[in-house]
Amino acid sequence: MLTAARNEMLTRVGPGTPMGELLRRYWQPIAGASELDGNPIKTVRLMGEDLVLYRDRGGRYGLIDRHCPHRRADMAYGWVEDTGIRCSYHGWLVDQTGRCLEQPYEDTTSPKPSKAGCETKAYPVKECAGLLFAYLGPLPAPELPVWEPFTWRNGFREIVLADVPCNWFQCQENSIDPVHFEWMHDNWGARMRGADANVAPKHLKLKFEAFDHGFVYKRVREGQSEEDRYWTVGRVALWPNGFYLGSHFEWRVPVDDENTLSVAWFFVRVPKGREPYVQERVPTWVSPLQDETGRFITSHVINQDIVAWAGQGRIADRTKEHLRSSDIGITMMRGRFFAELEAMAAGKEPGGIIRSANEAQCIALPNMARELNIDGLTLAEFDKDPILRQRLKEFRHHYGQPAEVRREFVEAMGISG
Ligand code: FES
Numbered sequence: 001m002l003t004a005a006r007n008e009m010l011t012r013v014g015p016g017t018p019m020g021e022l023l024r025r026y027w028q029p030i031a032g033a034s035e036l037d038g039n040p041i042k043t044v045r046l047m048g049e050d051l052v053l054y055r056d057r058g059g060r061y062g063l064i065d066r067h068c069p070h071r072r073a074d075m076a077y078g079w080v081e082d083t084g085i086r087c088s089y090h091g092w093l094v095d096q097t098g099r100c101l102e103q104p105y106e107d108t109t110s111p112k113p114s115k116a117g118c119e120t121k122a123y124p125v126k127e128c129a130g131l132l133f134a135y136l137g138p139l140p141a142p143e144l145p146v147w148e149p150f151t152w153r154n155g156f157r158e159i160v161l162a163d164v165p166c167n168w169f170q171c172q173e174n175s176i177d178p179v180h181f182e183w184m185h186d187n188w189g190a191r192m193r194g195a196d197a198n199v200a201p202k203h204l205k206l207k208f209e210a211f212d213h214g215f216v217y218k219r220v221r222e223g224q225s226e227e228d229r230y231w232t233v234g235r236v237a238l239w240p241n242g243f244y245l246g247s248h249f250e251w252r253v254p255v256d257d258e259n260t261l262s263v264a265w266f267f268v269r270v271p272k273g274r275e276p277y278v279q280e281r282v283p284t285w286v287s288p289l290q291d292e293t294g295r296f297i298t299s300h301v302i303n304q305d306i307v308a309w310a311g312q313g314r315i316a317d318r319t320k321e322h323l324r325s326s327d328i329g330i331t332m333m334r335g336r337f338f339a340e341l342e343a344m345a346a347g348k349e350p351g352g353i354i355r356s357a358n359e360a361q362c363i364a365l366p367n368m369a370r371e372l373n374i375d376g377l378t379l380a381e382f383d384k385d386p387i388l389r390q391r392l393k394e395f396r397h398h399y400g401q402p403a404e405v406r407r408e409f410v411e412a413m414g415i416s417g
């Protein structure tokens with residue numbers, strides 16, 4: 001249980017709030033690069049700030065104030081040129097650093113007008129593994145962490161986004177919540193398929209460990225032992241707002257205090273014999289969350305998670321909860337946030353930020369599926385693994401995979417549709 005004031009500290013993300021300032025110190029995934037292939041301009045709202053993301057014709061990414069520095073028109077209705085984005089109201093041209101490059105009428109009437117003071121808010125953007133990451137904190141920006149899976153080759157990657165109607169922190173608490181798998185995914189899944197009993201193997205033992213880039217949780221369930229990778233390796237609640245499960249990442253990116261952009265990045269190694277496989281473009285798609293009646297879709301794993309997150313309310317009221325031993329990881333995570341917030345208030349840099357380019361190049365995380373994803377398996381071996389067999393059949397993580405993404409996947413894997 002937390003006091004209302006402590007709950008506010010964890011959940012408020014606007015500019016100037018303690019948590020908002022903390023999260024701004026980390027690169028945040030905000031979109032898939034392929035989203036800009038059709039329309040090169042996308043509106044985004046991040047931690048309460050309205051912005052536009054764009055790729056100019058020179059290939060540079062920009063993330064700037066949604067409102068034009070001239071008289072505040074909506075830059076999303078502008079267009080991109082070789083060196084920036086131009087407002088459609090009076091034609092001011094702005095670049096990715098926020099500089100105003102052209103003011104057409106002023107440039108005509110007084111050929112060397114000063115544009116000083118007309119800069120707009122601008123944040124750096126970097127592309128990695130098909131994702132676009134933005135940094136909204138004080139400069140100089142730290143290095144963008146290149147997690148090891150981003151360097152894996154011969155894999156099919158896809159990015160799935162979802163607009164989740166609740167605060168980011170309850171989504172992130174789900175990253176350190178092993179027991180929910182048994183209930184939310186296994187037992188509830190079985191009940192929805194008509195089961196009349198709780199069939200899932202029970203959790204028998206949990207362990208949570210802290211490291212620089214977050215927490216690892218480990219578990220033993222009925223039918224497993226401490227020799228199992230779920231215990232010897234575990235899964236990672238990635239600091240500060242991610243989750244890493246061996247072949248995919250999820251991030252919970254705050255849109256504002258009451259909304260979160262769920263960003264998930266998936267990797268499937270092509271079967272042995274299909275190499276070299278080079279994916280030209282990482283597809284990005286948006287998973288719908290509700291059916292036509294307004295009820296949440298419950299058929300897919302992350303959709304089920306979202307039912308839990310949004311069900312806790314727009315901002316979960318942590319003054320009314322009852323934490324127990326299954327929640328030890330949650331207490332550890334909150335504790336680290338409070339400690340980091342205090343350290344930041346004392347002028348220190350929060351943990352897990354990387355300033356060395358070398359160190360950022362390929363960061364290994366505890367990973368239950370490394371060999372599988374690097375060396376690959378034959379198609380026959382895929383078939384022997386219940387999770388991978390299922391993965392080939394259909395995309396179980398998010399509802400709504402578009403047919404063309406399925407087609408690209410089928411082709412990469414060399415299987416029939
Ligand atoms: S408002 Fe954008 S150029 Fe005038």
Ligand SMILES: [Fe+2]
Pocket residue numbers: 180181184185301305
């Ligand atoms: Fe889950």
